[in-house]
């Protein structure tokens with residue numbers, strides 16, 4: 001599908017990658033761009049229509065689907081990362097919050113907007129991560145939530161095939177936003193990620209591996225215990241002993 005003339009909704013459009021998604025939609029000539037955010041007053045991108053939306057709140061999700069019933073392109077961007085190991089934290093609250101937003105929130109949005117998209121097919125872009133593919137102890141419970149969201153994305157594609165909805169999975173390692181602030185690691189720009197995501201939508205492509213790390217990890221999955229986990233284990237052992 002073409003972005004030009006589409007009606008799009010981006011979750012978490014107030015900052016970071018979501019803001020970049022919204023800006024690029026306007027730049028590519030979307031007919032309307034809804035910028036959804038928990039605080040809609042923070043959606044200040046020119047040409048973007050603010051919508052109040054916490055994706056973990058079922059009534060707000062239903063209200064957004066009713067209000068934005070002309071949407072043809074849904075960008076599920078909102079997410080949280082609590083930098084939480086599985087064993088370390090005193091309780092599993094971080095893991096619950098990540099699952100609530102990254103998996104159940106995204107699921108809830110897909111369920112609410114699938115009927116909205118049904119008439120014209122349209123597209124759903126799910127913002128995933130390289131952590132969908134493997135577990136890094138530093139972000140372990142986040143990885144579990146993104147693996148769940150990856151599974152959701154693959155299943156959704158099958159379930160929505162009959163109505164012609166394109167479902168695009170976007171994976172990246174570190175992106176230069178608040179979420180990765182303070183980490184001294186190579187980062188891809190938000191603009192580079194959104195360009196690839198919308199190029200994929202326009203080309204009918206179902207997966208975006210937005211950086212070198214994502215491409216390497218995905219390509220290594222058939223030998224993950226040999227290629228991915230030993231260096232991660234070594235790094236982690238160094239981190240906890242030193």
Ligand SMILES: NC(=O)c1ccc[n+]([C@@H]2O[C@H](COP(=O)([O-])OP(=O)(O)OC[C@H]3O[C@@H](n4cnc5c(N)ncnc54)[C@H](OP(=O)(O)O)[C@@H]3O)[C@@H](O)[C@H]2O)c1
Nearest residue numbers: 012016017038054055077078079173174175177178179180
């Ligand atoms: N940055 C990275 O390194 C990286 C790498 C791979 C994938 N990703 C993914 O990219 C997406 C965007 O992340 P980002 O880098 O832009 O992070 P960010 O700067 O922390 O922004 C996260 C966005 O999600 C919103 N959000 C969080 N919980 C929400 C909820 N319950 N309902 C609605 N909105 C909610 C935030 O809104 P508030 O302002 O209200 O908190 C904010 O707009 C996420 O799905 C993230 O997992 C990020």
